[in-house]
Amino acid sequence: MAKEYRIAVIPGDGIGKEVVPEGCKVLKAIEQVVGDFHLHLEEHPWGSEYYLKHGRMMPRDALKILEDYDTIYLGAVGMPGMVPDHVTLWGLLLPIRKGFEQYVNLRPIRLLPGLVGPLRNKGPEDIDFVCVRENTEGEYSGVGGRVHGGTPYEVALQTSVFTRHAVERVIRFSFELARKRSKKKLTSVTKSNAFQYSMVFWDEIFSELAAEYPDVQTQKWHVDAMAARFITHPETLDVVVASNLFADILTDLGGAIQGSLGMSPGGNLNPERRWPSMFEPIHGSAPDIAGKGIANPTATIWAGSLMLEFLGEERAAQMVMEGIISTVMEGKVLTPDLGGSAGTVEVGEAICNQIYDLGS
Ligand code: GGG
Numbered sequence: 001m002a003k004e005y006r007i008a009v010i011p012g013d014g015i016g017k018e019v020v021p022e023g024c025k026v027l028k029a030i031e032q033v034v035g036d037f038h039l040h041l042e043e044h045p046w047g048s049e050y051y052l053k054h055g056r057m058m059p060r061d062a063l064k065i066l067e068d069y070d071t072i073y074l075g076a077v078g079m080p081g082m083v084p085d086h087v088t089l090w091g092l093l094l095p096i097r098k099g100f101e102q103y104v105n106l107r108p109i110r111l112l113p114g115l116v117g118p119l120r121n122k123g124p125e126d127i128d129f130v131c132v133r134e135n136t137e138g139e140y141s142g143v144g145g146r147v148h149g150g151t152p153y154e155v156a157l158q159t160s161v162f163t164r165h166a167v168e169r170v171i172r173f174s175f176e177l178a179r180k181r182s183k184k185k186l187t188s189v190t191k192s193n194a195f196q197y198s199m200v201f202w203d204e205i206f207s208e209l210a211a212e213y214p215d216v217q218t219q220k221w222h223v224d225a226m227a228a229r230f231i232t233h234p235e236t237l238d239v240v241v242a243s244n245l246f247a248d249i250l251t252d253l254g255g256a257i258q259g260s261l262g263m264s265p266g267g268n269l270n271p272e273r274r275w276p277s278m279f280e281p282i283h284g285s286a287p288d289i290a291g292k293g294i295a296n297p298t299a300t301i302w303a304g305s306l307m308l309e310f311l312g313e314e315r316a317a318q319m320v321m322e323g324i325i326s327t328v329m330e331g332k333v334l335t336p337d338l339g340g341s342a343g344t345v346e347v348g349e350a351i352c353n354q355i356y357d358l359g360s
Pocket residue numbers: 074075076077078089093248280281282283284285
């Protein structure tokens with residue numbers, strides 16, 4: 001009997017509304033080609049327009065609605081100028097990540113064959129690693145406040161929170177992931193010379209867990225040095241684990257060395273599968289190109305592949321990746337961020353056609 005999966009689709013804002021339909025098109029194509037599962041894609045019109053009408057980014061009971069789905073497929077949030085960025089982020093993305101304990105934000109950094117990245121002499125064999133971002137606390141804990149507003153004594157406090165529970169679980173996930181990969185190497189990124197409490201704490205937990213994984217080679221780097229290393233020695237990286245903010249910043253750099261942020265997918269995972277996990281491109285709503293039909297849908301389509309893999313549909317996930325890689329290698333249908341002149345829909349259709357060819 002065919003397996004059934006219910007997927008909540010939230011295109012969100014800006015280019016999210018353009019790239020997610022292409023992602024859904026590819027999911028329907030792979031469903032047809034593989035033929036032994038059904039994806040029920042149910043769209044929710046939440047985001048900044050919803051906020052402008054209802055004063056909230058999503059309904060009050062959104063998590064209750066979402067908890068019955070197998071996974072969530074998200075586009076992007078952000079409508080600067082109309083809704084402050086912190087309202088969009090704290091109104092949709094972060095409540096889902098935190099509420100569903102999606103404590104791993106998995107972000108593969110891979111330069112696909114056929115693409116020339118910006119790094120001289122670094123090809124696909126050099127740029128192939130994965131970042132694990134702690135996704136529930138750290139610098140994104142939301143602890144703080146403002147006092148004495150409107151006076152010269154105004155104060156803003158924002159406190160990072162690191163708990164043993166959350167640090168341990170994300171580092172353990174990273175060791176398990178590294179153990180499954182061929183290089184078996186895990187790099188922890190902190191800034192423990194400056195953050196003498198929180199990040200020394202992170203380093204200590206990393207060392208404690210390393211003792212349980214003698215088969216995994218470990219390294220520790222400060223985030224500034226790691227930023228340079230992404231550029232100078234990406235081939236030395238395998239699995240990289242870092243706090244919420246540090247990994248967010250590093251993975252935008254990762255997107256750049258992948259050739260474009262339009263090539264960078266992410267999975268927000270609840271590894272225990274108690275709650276739905278959420279898959280998204282790592283980019284935002286890109287207001288500068290929204291509505292022009294030129295956004296690269298590949299990151300979203302690749303996020304769809306991560307979602308299929310998480311659902312246990314490995315063959316389908318692999319075929320989607322093959323469709324993406326063949327399209328990039330042919331080099332005929334590429335969006336402007338990759339030096340081409342194709343539109344969002346053309347790229348989505350090209351990847352679907354590659355998938356149909358694979359299935360024929
Ligand atoms: N694809 C979801 C999205 O809109 N991401 C942009 C963004 O600002 N994300 C913030 C974050 O991941 O911390």
